[in-house]
Amino acid sequence: MELDVVDLSRLQFAMTALYHFLFVPLTLGLSVLLAVMETVYVMTGRRIWRQMTKFWGTLFGINFVLGVATGIVMEFQFGMNWSYYSHYVGDIFGAPLAIEGLMAFFLEATFVGLFFFGWDRLSKIGHLIATWAVALGSNFSALWILIANGWMQNPTGAAFNPQTMRMEITDFFAVVTNPVAQAKFVHTVSAGYVTASIFVLGVSAWYLLKGRHIEIAKRSMTVAASFGLAASLSVVVLGDESGYLTTEHQKMKLAAIEAMWETEPAPAAFTVFGLPSQTDRETHFAVRIPWALGLIATRSLDTVVPGIDELVRKAEDRIRDGIVAFDALQKIRAASSPAAIPPQVREAFEDNGADLGYALLLRRYVDDPRQATPDQIAQAAWDTVPSVPTLFWSFRIMVGLGFFFIALTASFFFLSARRLLDCYRPMLWVAVLAIPLPWIAAELGWVVAEFGRQPWIIEGVLPTAAAVSSLGAATVLTTIIGFALIYTVLIIIEMTLMVRAIAKGPEPDEEPDAELVPANLVAAE
Template identity: 65%
Template sequence: MELDVVSLSRLQFAMTALYHFLFVPLTIGLSILLATMETVYVMTGREIWKRMVKFWGTLFGINFVLGVATGLTMEFQFGMNWAYFSQYVGDVFGAPLAIEGLMAFFMEATFVGLFFFGWDRLSKRQHLAATWAVAIGTNFSALWILIANGWMQHPIGSEFNPETMRMEVTSFFDVLFNPVAQAKFVHTVSAGYVTAAIFMLGISSWYMLKGRHVAIARRSIAIASAFGFASALSVVVLGDESGYEANLNQKMKLATIEAMWETEPAPASFNLIAFPDMAKRDNSFAIEVPYVMGLIATRSLTEEIPGIKELVESSKDRIRQGVIAWDALQKIRSTNGDVDQEVRETFQINQHNLGYAYLLLPFAADPLNATNEEIDAAAWSAVPNVWPMFYAFRIMVACGFFFILLTGVFFYLASSGKLDHLRRNQRWILQIAVLSIPLPWIACEMGWIIAEYGRQPWIIEGMLPTAQAVSNLSVTEVLLTLAGFVLLYTVLLVIEVALMIKYIRKGPEDGELPEHSPAEAATPIPMAAE
């Protein structure tokens, strides 16, 4: 990576975004689990469920605070490091981000206080309503953020205004129901549910291994495994939808995920393992699984999937058409919009390729007189590095199938009343659950690398290159803020982990039932009865 403002600004935003997303999935998932457990408490009146809500709620609170703090920092970066991007998308981003703050964040921030401090001030049902409000607000917050992000991946419902040099909303309905945004939302939220389930499963397994808080641990495993198994299955199904949308709207991203250099005739094969070579623009080794990619990306066995090289050739054509739009735009701008109708019509016809003309700027001093070599270089700059895309996707998928297996095993053991037998005779299964706690975060981060790195060099797919979106800053200024964020976030991470470990070791505060008390030593844990 070159030490320039664009690269450093990208690195800073990537670092803060990936760090922020350490907290988001756990917050999303735990909020629903807390509401579910408290619902059981209100329905049954059993105090053990209240103790479970309070204990897991403490861990939720620690995570929630760090998530809020890091999320605010991310939004400030739009103005600090991405000034032109903020000006360019303000009309589109304004509504979803404002609704997220006013409708979702205020909702969860208000009711989270009632959740922690309302136990003795509210009735059971009132407190339950507050807990569900936190859960709904948390998930709605993710919805509006992902609507904004989904628009960056597939910018529909808007139009570029050459006079203002801004994107303007033409249909808020299209922005809201953007298929990419909706697919990202359900996939991301389901991943959050899996993260919380594995987190609860791993900690509860640790308690089982230690022989502590066994009654709470058994119930936590039962609810986490059931919730996690359903969520892990849904992640795979909804991930398939994301792959289908990528083939429709982000073909280059899909091609790099698959290290697919040549166009695949129908039915397309899936590269299970490959060694992409960016220099040779080919794979030095690959193991293919027939038909699979065709089913994922096209849901058919009759459609071919374009490869990287074909997409690069298509980009060259779009660059040439984009230059025509770029030339017309310069004329409109130089005359303050007082140009012939023919110039405007020329711009309107070619404006959907305007962003591709911007790809030429790092390679050609004058886009109107760009050489074939410069156009070729610009077209290949639209190809993300294949290695990280290819392997990030496979790490994410491997984790996803492992989660199905892990939660499925524990769901069977919990529903058949074999958890105590497991603790005595097959402790290695519990140990695997404990060691699996970091895996959902690895899978989530891989997913975001695929989503965001795979969109490069675009900050808005096909419309605005990342290099054109940065603020007018010096390398030194960006380095200083980057160093500051790294230092601050490192301190916050240490505090977060220390607090989590402290309260996990401490366990539920309201006492601990004897390990084999008559009331709690019953066999399976049927969820309806509990």
């Protein structure tokens, strides 16, 4: 089988990104849970809450270190494997990443040291501030990274400059306030909170099953169940907002997620189950709920959700307009000076420049898009359809897990309120077995978000195939093998350290409870 540098570069980035995101959600969620636990400690003076904070902080630290290491590798790939992408949109994409490093990462990295080594060097309030700073830094880091990613999904606040052949920022505020980026941020962060809550819930349930660290386990489960229930509910609400924005900005992604081949009269039905076939362009054995998709996707009864066939026809029209823009661009570049550009050429580019990226889809079939045949245009239009079965099932499994997390956290919230956490052993086993499920849901969410954007690396602007570096396929394959080996070692180290820390359990804390300290000693202090 012929090796394709585009597919190999995509495979490498997908592998490193999915691996990196094994650490991100736990970091986001645990940082906030640590801050909550330490806040209770400072307010009550009970040393058991300090023990809890230190114990879960140890697991946070292991996860944090590997998350940082794998994140750095991801950023290097933009220069190594996606150099044209970096050249084309570096002015825009690089700005949020630079701010993330300067504002968020340094904040997080500085205060994480104070968290681990400042217990006996800082006052209680000072250490609590450091802990909340770690949580704030973690979430700020996610914000700026998702602003960059959201711009790839909805490229707003920027324009293509035909003189420099690059995208340039026209409105940085529009980039920062991009609704897609903001929705992705709150949805992703909430998913991280769910991940950490289920993790704490599961590990604590394991302690109860083994009869170890009972008091710490029960308190941890109470915090995790309360926090997790709120986060699980918010994930569903915020996921609905992300879906609504997808209807506005990424219609093809939505049609592929729903396996909607033909446009239906409003309001469209929602397909609960089916077997989508990309070859037949049909969904077999579909089980549908009337009106549901129209209400969810458009929040109305009269707005039409376009199907794949209609969107492909629109893509053909945009490819033809893009060819006009491509022709005008060549004439602009051939002009001896900006003053020498004919007005009709400039006007043609201004009228059709938004569709230039669609013309670049033809580069897969012909070097000069202006020489494309009608069959090649039709073929390129169908290339705008991502893998429907992949998106269809990834989305439904993700949503199903989301509702399961609501049921699980609500159940333990009820048991906690009734002080019955250790009375139902089967429920404790469910919590233990559920530990990996939030990661599965999160990874599937990224499959829907990123795989659903294909064939675009920047939605409607730059095809993925045009963004790669000029590397040989053998070179990329070698790095994939290298990363796979290194990351396999890292995951083994991660799991070993986490399992050992959990098996060891919380360290005993010699600090006395505040209410047990004699009043004269407190006064002396």
